[in-house]
Amino acid sequence: MRQEKIHADGRELLSGALPEGKMLRDKPAKPGRKTVTVAAGAKKGPCFQFPGGTYLEFKLDDFNITDHAHFSMLFKTVAEEGVVLYAEGPDDYEAVFLSQGKIHYLIANPSPSGVEGTSGGYYVSDAAVNNGTWLRLDLWRNWPRQRRLRGGGMENYTDTGMVLRDVAGGGEERHLDNIYHRGIEISSDIFIGGVRPTLTHVSGSTAPPSFEGMIKEMEETRNERVLSLYYLNKNGLVKRCP
Ligand SMILES: [Ca+2]
Numbered sequence: 001m002r003q004e005k006i007h008a009d010g011r012e013l014l015s016g017a018l019p020e021g022k023m024l025r026d027k028p029a030k031p032g033r034k035t036v037t038v039a040a041g042a043k044k045g046p047c048f049q050f051p052g053g054t055y056l057e058f059k060l061d062d063f064n065i066t067d068h069a070h071f072s073m074l075f076k077t078v079a080e081e082g083v084v085l086y087a088e089g090p091d092d093y094e095a096v097f098l099s100q101g102k103i104h105y106l107i108a109n110p111s112p113s114g115v116e117g118t119s120g121g122y123y124v125s126d127a128a129v130n131n132g133t134w135l136r137l138d139l140w141r142n143w144p145r146q147r148r149l150r151g152g153g154m155e156n157y158t159d160t161g162m163v164l165r166d167v168a169g170g171g172e173e174r175h176l177d178n179i180y181h182r183g184i185e186i187s188s189d190i191f192i193g194g195v196r197p198t199l200t201h202v203s204g205s206t207a208p209p210s211f212e213g214m215i216k217e218m219e220e221t222r223n224e225r226v227l228s229l230y231y232l233n234k235n236g237l238v239k240r241c242p
Contacts (some may be wrong), residue, residue: 047216047241054237055194068142077213089185101128123175
């Protein structure tokens with residue numbers, strides 16, 4: 001199986017053109033889990049301050065982001081480079097990182113044989129975002145949606161990509177498409193602010209730099225969970241925001 005590595009500039013990940021994905025038409029949209037009565041968003045997650053050179057790892061029980069997910073968070077930074085979020089599976093991964101001040105959201109989903117190329121997604125903000133203001137970031141991967149057809153009836157489709165909102169200024173950037181990423185498999189471990197150098201798809205020597213700044217109110221909608229209790233605070237360096 002082809003192993004791809006994440007590099008600081010993200011470019012090396014995108015060898016080959018992205019094939020056009022298939023729309024999700026054959027499966028109905030899955031309703032959200034009904035067992036949790038407190039919806040994500042009702043309780044705001046904490047604010048973490050990242051000094052750089054460290055990260056938080058979340059290992060959440062009963063947490064499934066294998067084929068689709070929706071993360072939401074706010075972040076603030078003046079750094080040009082740094083990992084915001086990273087998660088991986090045996091062959092696939094998704095990464096959100098700053099490069100030259102812009103936010104990049106990369107989904108790598110190589111085909112098992114490697115010959116059909118990569119069914120991934122790559123979304124980059126239009127403008128640099130490292131201006132020290134709070135920005136809301138929403139990440140959608142294979143997110144089930146429905147729309148009414150003009151001739152009647154409903155059509156299922158999916159959203160993948162990111163939406164950025166300037167909390168104070170009100171500006172918004174939308175980078176979404178309806179490509180369904182078939183066969184993507186991401187495990188439930190989530191890395192925020194940096195990556196463990198020994199991860200499958202991370203190359204230790206060229207691992208991207210860690211995040212410097214603040215990240216707060218992290219949540220995931222599919223599992224209706226707020227990301228507050230981390231499994232690992234690497235070297236204890238991530239603090240609560242002052
Ligand atoms: Ca895959």
